[in-house]
Amino acid sequence: MRNFDQWLSEMRPSINEYNFYVNFEKVYANVDSMKVELNILNSLVGSKDIEQDFREILKRYPETLRCIPTLLAVRQHEIYAQDEEGAFLYDFSRMNYSVEQYIAFMKKTGLLSLIGEHIINNLVDYCLGIETGLDSNARKNRGGHQMERLVEVYLKKAGLEYYKEMYLTQIEQTWGVDLSAISAEGTSTKRWDFVVKTDQRIYLIETNFYSSGGSKLNETSRSYKMIAEEAKSIPDTEFVWITDGGGWKSARRNLHETFDVLEHLYNIADLERGIFNSIFV
Known part of the structure; x- marks a missing residue:
């Protein structure tokens, strides 16, 4: 029997990869795509008559407008x-x-002053800073896929036949299995993060990571507990949940209930111990 408290203590606070914070390749590519136009606008830096100079640029190089946003x-x-x-x-x-x-737009938004009064020296460098900031806002999207990438590494190491992001209907059509017990009689359009197919069974895998707590964790735990119970009625089909994150420590009660009924509930430490080499038959 596994010990829940010990298993929970292995949860890690973060799985952030090195490129989680800023994807500099993307930042550089975005700035490079408008570097010519930015350098044209650089002629406005410190301009004594920026309105007239900007007017001339728009007439000769209207494509520079695309840099403004x-x-x-x-x-x-x-x-x-x-x-x-x-x-x-x-x-x-x-x-x-x-x-x-x-010109009125540039004036009222403060861009003419920013450029004309030489508050900045170079628009290319300025845009590098802006793109870095904008890219940091994408951390939530990057974080949502980190756990999937991590799990996929261990699926590959185990040499398993697996499929990514399969819908219930696709699984039913591909292998002729009836998943109505966990699809609300065919009304659910649920998509599974991974599906592993062996000679004997189909494994439906969900993955997630929660660095912080909240009501969503309790809802997730209850939902997966229900799926685990429903999946027991489907021959040769198993439900596997791989989760981790310090957020579970504030939602331990519901997670404990799911831990007691779901045979295949694992964390990253389990993956590191090679659990994939033993559960898929």
Whole structure:
């Protein structure tokens, strides 16, 4: 019998990879894609008559407009702005207002002052900083896939036949198995992180990592406990849950209940001990 308290104590606070914090390759690529236009706009740095100089640039190089959203740390090419003079939806992929209106935009957002008063020295370096900040906002998305990548490493090490992100209907169609017991009689469109197929069984695998607590953990634990109980009625099919994270320490009660009924509940330490080499038959 496994000891729940000991198993829970093995949960780790983080699985952040080195590129979790900033994906610099992406940052450099984004800046490189507009480096020519940024260098054209660099001629405005310290300009004595920036409005006129910017007017001339827009007439000769209208493509420089596409850099403007990044200067404001905005991803989309359309920006909405309004004041007492009216409401405008500026398009920076193609000019949809007059040059004078775009000059008004630059002035009212503070960009003309930022550039013309020499507050910054180089727009390329400035955009590198902005792109770094914007990329850090993507950490949540990167974090959501880290556990999947980690589990996949151990699936590969074990030499298993596995499939990623399969829907219930795909599993039923591929191997002719009836999963209605865990699909709410065919109404669920659940997608499994991994599916392992051996000569004797199909293993449905879910993975997640929770660095912090919250109500979602209790809901997840209860949901997976129900799936584990429902899966027992399906011949030659097993449910496997791989989870980790310090957040579980604040939701230990519900996790303990699931631990007691789910045979295949594992953490990263279990993977490191080679559990995949013994559970799949």
